[in-house]
Amino acid sequence: MTVRRPIVGVMGASRASEEHLRHARALGRLIATHGWILLTGGRAEGVMEAAASGAKEVAGSLTVGILPDRDSPVAEGVDIPIVTDLGDARNTVNVLSCKAIIACGVEGAGTASEVALAIKAGVPVVLLACPPEAVSLFQRLGRGLVHAVHTPEAAVSVLADRIGIPLHAPWPV
Amino acid sequence: MTVRRPIVGVMGASRASEEHLRHARALGRLIATHGWILLTGGRAEGVMEAAASGAKEVAGSLTVGILPDRDSPVAEGVDIPIVTDLGDARNTVNVLSCKAIIACGVEGAGTASEVALAIKAGVPVVLLACPPEAVSLFQRLGRGLVHAVHTPEAAVSVLADRIGIPLHAPWPV
Amino acid sequence: MTVRRPIVGVMGASRASEEHLRHARALGRLIATHGWILLTGGRAEGVMEAAASGAKEVAGSLTVGILPDRDSPVAEGVDIPIVTDLGDARNTVNVLSCKAIIACGVEGAGTASEVALAIKAGVPVVLLACPPEAVSLFQRLGRGLVHAVHTPEAAVSVLADRIGIPLHAPWPV
Amino acid sequence: MTVRRPIVGVMGASRASEEHLRHARALGRLIATHGWILLTGGRAEGVMEAAASGAKEVAGSLTVGILPDRDSPVAEGVDIPIVTDLGDARNTVNVLSCKAIIACGVEGAGTASEVALAIKAGVPVVLLACPPEAVSLFQRLGRGLVHAVHTPEAAVSVLADRIGIPLHAPWPV
Secondary structure, three states, X not given: OOOOOOEEEEEOOOOOOHHHHHHHHHHHHHHHXXXXXXXXXXXXXXXXXXXXXXXXXXXXXXXXXXXXXXXXXXXXXXXEEEEOOOHHHHHHHHHHOOOEEEEEXXXXXXXXXXXXXXXXXXXXXXXXXXXXXXXXXHHHHHOOOEEEEOOHXXXXXXXXHHOOOOOOOOOOO | OOOOOOEEEEEOOOOOOHHHHHHHHHHHHHHHHOOOEEEEOOEOOHHHHHHHHHHHOOOOOOEEEEEOXXXXXXXXXXXXXXXXXXXXXXXXXXXXXXXXXXXXXXXXXXXXXXXXXXXXXXXXXXXXXXXXXXXXXXXXXXXXXXXXXXOHHHHHHHHHHHOOOOOOOOOOO | OOOOOOEEEEEOOOOOOHHHHHHHHHHHHHHHHOOOEEEEOOEOOXXXXXXXXXXXXXXXXXXXXXXXXXOOOEOOXXXXXXXXXXXHHHXXXXXXXXXXXXXXXXXXXXXXXXXXXXXXXXXXXEEEXXXXXXXXXXXXXXXXXXXXXOOHHHHHHHHHHHOOOOOOOOOOO | OOOOOOEEEXXXXXXXXXXXXXXXXXXXXXXXXXXXXXXXXOEOOHHHHHHHHHHHOOOOOOEEEEEOOOOOOEOOOOOEEEEXXXXXXXXXXXXXXXXXXEEEOOOOHHHHHHHHHHHHHXXXXXXXXXXXXXXXXXHHHHOOOEEEEOXXXXXXHHHHHHOOOOOOOOOOX
């Protein structure tokens, strides 16, 4: 039988601070532990790489990477690389495929675009350790879709408890 | 001979306030007067429609609309409708085709995504009458690419004087 | 007043034979003479370049190029370069924006994809000097949408007479 | 450890003949048995649905569906639905993500576009039970990339033996 596990996105900068990288790794681990599929931008850099690595520490984890092009190195933790060759237009694919996304900082314009596109598409967003002006702008634009938290644990709690993404057993069931 | 006139984008909400609509119309007029081609999201709503209408008040103006799909009504002021069927992924096309974009308010998440995508792509952005948290976030992310102004005239001055987009005679030369 | 002139696409190989290049140049000229806007893939190569050059021999012509990325040189005859950064996904934009497309040979897989995407989207196709197996395949798939001709004049006649694209005065009216 | 299993695409019509549906189901089963990930267009119709169902008959199979939009019903056999909202521009994503694709008939223009886009991208193609004019056209365009076969078993043999896609143990290893 098909096991359609929820997909959760983790977005963040390719050149991220130590704090955000630590958060990303924890998020990957927590998402995998909840039995969710992790989706990232797939590249072997920054938050994308850290989140995928974190997930792969958990047995039964499953990770998808939506690559901007065919030349970008793929993060080692990505099980399923989807190659788009769409450049930044692939950011819409990232958010539309997820039940919710977590922005692990808003250190780059790419992440900001993904948060905005998620809001536009009605996909819930959790802003993890983001600066106040980002929280303020996106909560005004997001009208209830946007949550701000300070720890990876709180981010995943919002997904499970407030957004209601159901827990799954790790693969295989 | 080919006349490659600079293309300038005006982005803004489909449901915009009166102030932003007035600004958009003025921007369209000023852009056309400078001999630039106006590019918008093309739909018959809000800032897109107002900017296109403003441009078409000027003889020799030329307007391009990048439509998200085939079903959206096209603004009357659009000379050249480009149909993408890419949904919000067309936002990258909007910004990549322009020498610079002007955000006529950041009232919706679509506009916020376009500002972020422009920064990501290295396309200069002018924020016209935008809230302080948007200015603060995007100027931090944009490192010199993002200008904030309060009037349509100032927006167009930034494009001509600071960004250095050359004036052209209105079509035909 | 807005002048919404019909947009007609000319598709073909970047490395085209002499015959197809001659056809492309003639098509550009004829399309411009009919007052239609010419749309191509925009690059400074092959059929794209030849068609745009042909159109610009006609006073009042208007040409749009839908570029795959920001690095491709733009054909000199393109008035309005639209930059997509979508790679070959921009082929759908090419066909959706046109009232009809003319395939000037099917010498490359890119052109074949555009013919197929046009059929899928319900956009009429004229195959100009295409090999019999291409005509046979696409007419079977196209169920009445696909016409085969041997000269540029016949291609444009099909557009004007059978498909019914109205003639316009060259710009400006 | 990350298990990067090869991804193989099966493309075909949403309204397919009985023969092609039977083939698609067999292909899904064979691909899963080889430990490859099956990728399809994801919708609950025709070849897409049949291939995904076939794969899910095999324990440890993994199936990805690249959906054109958010409204299309997802085939029950799809484990990982990737939502693009790109319309037919998603066809490039389908082919770029695969080591090779199998066209299960060329009954529709969408499949023809995917074969052409695969050739353009250098992705090997197997044409299964396709009409002679399609084989002739695509082999001419594909210069060695395009193989024609008559049975699902032969299609998968080409992938394993001639294209050299390595076999994997079914998930989990």
